[in-house]
Amino acid sequence: MGEWAYPTLFWSDAYNYRYPVAINSGAIYGDKRFFFIYLPQNCFLPAIYLNSTITPLFIELQGIANLGEGAIYTNVYWLQGYPVLTDIPDLPCTIFAAFHHFCERPVRSIFEELGFELCRKRRCDHPEHPYEQVMPEALTLEQVQRASPDRFELDAVIFDVLGLTDDERLAVYKAVAQLVKDRLVKARSV
Numbered sequence: 001m002g003e004w005a006y007p008t009l010f011w012s013d014a015y016n017y018r019y020p021v022a023i024n025s026g027a028i029y030g031d032k033r034f035f036f037i038y039l040p041q042n043c044f045l046p047a048i049y050l051n052s053t054i055t056p057l058f059i060e061l062q063g064i065a066n067l068g069e070g071a072i073y074t075n076v077y078w079l080q081g082y083p084v085l086t087d088i089p090d091l092p093c094t095i096f097a098a099f100h101h102f103c104e105r106p107v108r109s110i111f112e113e114l115g116f117e118l119c120r121k122r123r124c125d126h127p128e129h130p131y132e133q134v135m136p137e138a139l140t141l142e143q144v145q146r147a148s149p150d151r152f153e154l155d156a157v158i159f160d161v162l163g164l165t166d167d168e169r170l171a172v173y174k175a176v177a178q179l180v181k182d183r184l185v186k187a188r189s190v
Contacts, residue, residue, distance in 0.1 A: 004029065007036030009047055011079055014071045015059055017180055020107040021050040035076050048099050049085045052158040053151065056110055057172055058082065060179035070187025088161055098153040105150075110180050114139060114173055115147030128185050136177035141170055 010022040010030050021037075030036060039046055049055070063072040111118060111134050119130040126132045145152040159169045 004036075005038065008039040008043075009037035009050065011035040011037055011050070011074075013075065014073045015056075015063070016069065016071050017109040017111065017184060018107050019051075019056040019059065019110060021047065021055070023047055023103060035079055037079075043086075044096070044099060045088060045091070046084045046086060048095065048154050049158055051099075051102065051154065053110075053113075053155050053172060053176055054158055054162075056176050056180070060176065060183070065183055070184040072183060085158065085161060088157065092157065095153065095157050098150045102150040102154060108148075110176060113144075113148045113151055114177055115143035116177070127188075128181075131181050131185060134177060134181050136174040136181065139170065139174050139177060141166060141173075144173055 006027050006029065007024055010024060011034065012020070013033050013035065037046075037050075059072060059074060062078065063074050065072045107113070109118065111131065116134045116139075118134070119126065119132055121129075124130070124132075128134075141152075144155075155169070159172070164172070
């Protein structure tokens with residue numbers, strides 16, 4: 001098997017409603033469920049990009065969604081072809097503080113990251129439980145910013161590079177919320 005270098009990042013092969021791309025803070029290896037991503041030392045821009053909301057959008061649009069419980073799968077070939085920003089001219093200094101804060105906190109469900117409450121009732125018989133309060137059409141940029149200021153700042157840098165207007169940024173957030181909700185609710189009906 002030879003010797004393996006420790007990866008910089010871990011990419012999970014399957015996602016449900018959380019989309020973390022973990023930074024290897026020590027000498028940790030993964031297993032068959034994690035793909036290794038190697039980056040040059042102190043190269044955080046790809047990690048910022050991979051943890052931005054644009055990544056769940058692409059996973060939802062291009063992933064394989066035929067796993068149990070509604071999980072969505074990506075494979076190593078998909079990840080190898082996934083375009084990632086590696087250089088941003090005039091990167092704002094505040095992005096590193098936001099990214100550090102993002103890395104220090106637990107990554108919540110994408111719904112909570114976008115500012116939606118999830119139903120916490122036991123034995124709720126609503127057909128969309130616990131997602132009945134997730135209404136993507138009502139989402140606002142202010143809601144996302146209040147819920148996850150660090151995510152909002154990371155996304156702003158990526159969205160700026162992509163040249164997205166406020167309306168297009170909001171459309172990304174709404175699309176992610178709707179796609180994830182639809183996938184998870186559908187999985188319950190089968």
